[in-house]
Amino acid sequence: MSRERRLTAGAVAVLLVALLGVAVVPGVLADPSADGPVRPGRVSIAESPAIAPEEVDGATATLRLHTRIGHAGNPTDNVSVRFRAYDAESGLLTAERTVELEELTGDRSVPVNATIEVPREGGYVIETVVFRDGRVVDRDRTRVSGLAALGTEVHFTESEAVPPLSVSVASVDEEANRTTLTVAASLTNGGESASDRLRVEVVLRQAESNIVAARQSTTVSGIGPGRTADATVEVTVPSDYNYYVDAAVYRDGVLVDTARSVANLDPTETISANMTTREVEFEVSDFAGDDGSQEERATEAAARTETATATPGFGPAVAVAALAGAALLARRRTRQ
Known part of the structure; x- marks a missing residue:
């Protein structure tokens, strides 16, 4: 058999095997994308x-x-x-x-x-x-x-000319050692509509002890767009102390903004808003709750003075004489 015939016979055999495979296993030459899995994008x-x-x-x-x-x-x-x-x-x-x-x-x-x-x-x-x-x-x-801060654009005023908190002395009661301060919180509405009802709370804390000396709150509403308004409260605190004045503005119970200032009532030293606390002596009784009036305090002071001076002349000499008399009495009883 010639070389050409052998090659032709081999090609025919390969073709027959391929056709037999297609007949026995359907889909061998089918497009894989037709029925097989597709990789997701x-x-x-x-x-x-x-x-x-x-x-x-x-x-x-x-x-x-x-x-x-x-x-x-x-x-x-x-x-x-x-x-x-x-x-x-x-x-x-x-x-x-x-x-x-x-x-x-x-x-x-x-x-x-x-x-x-x-x-x-x-x-x-x-x-x-x-x-x-x-x-x-x-x-x-x-x-x-x-x-x-969502829902309101009202914040404490940030300006060199207008501080967020202004503290001034309204009155002084020297006999009771009390000073009444007026605290004005400046609020600015940076939004495009009038503000809702807001609550402003002011807390005064004695600088060195951090004891809350006074707390007061007020409400303010209707601050127009771009306008500034003051929320003012009065608080009474013991005199001759320095205080941190903290203010907070709330909307529906949610804290919106805060500000801090100081009140220097101690004539010997002053504090600043960012100063750390120091150890000094102070009377805790000055910061105790006081529900009595000024007249009651004056009456109590007079009563204490009267008690201290109710027995004039009762001094060391009288005490020595009393001891001597008691000794003589005891001696007589012993002899009897």
Whole structure:
């Protein structure tokens, strides 16, 4: 047999084997993409979440989250996005929301929106996690703070000409050793609408001991956009001491802003708002609760004076004479 015939016979044999395999195992030469598994496309976070307040009340804030999820490659289904809010200080989970996505196709990004409700205080870390078939494929973390100030733009005035707190002496009662101070808190509305009802609390603490000497609060509302108003209170404290004057403004029980000043009533030394405390002598009784009137204090003082002077002349000489008389009496009884 010639060489050409042998090659032809071999080619025919190979072709017959291939045809036999196709007949015995259907689908061997079929397109793999027709019935076989398809590898899903790539999914990732295309944009970090944009966070904005939606609804705010006295205790909670609803945050609106907006992000975009990118996709490339083959169609992908079973994709979900989970949003979690963790307390920035404690790390505790505060709120959670999961959004299921429809099948992703093409090379593009799709928007994902969600809302979560968190307590209106402190700050939070918003975690965004993308799942595909139950497995994590991407994640992102975004921090948000200042929730306590949401819903109001009123703050203590920040100006060199107008201090946030002004302290002046209203009256002095030298006999009772008491001084009445007038504290005016300057508030400025930096928003676009009039302010709601706000509560301003003023606390005076003796500088060295940190003892609260007085506490008073008042309310203020209707501060127009761009306007400034004063919230004024009067407090009475023991004289001859120095005090830190702390003020806080609250909206619906939520702390909005704070400010500090000083009241120097000690004529021998002064303090500043950022000075550390020092050890000095002071009378604790000056800071005890006092529900009596000035007349009652004067009557008690007069009674103490009268008691101390009710037996004039009763001094050391009288005491010696009394001891001598007692000794003579005891001697007579012994002789009898």
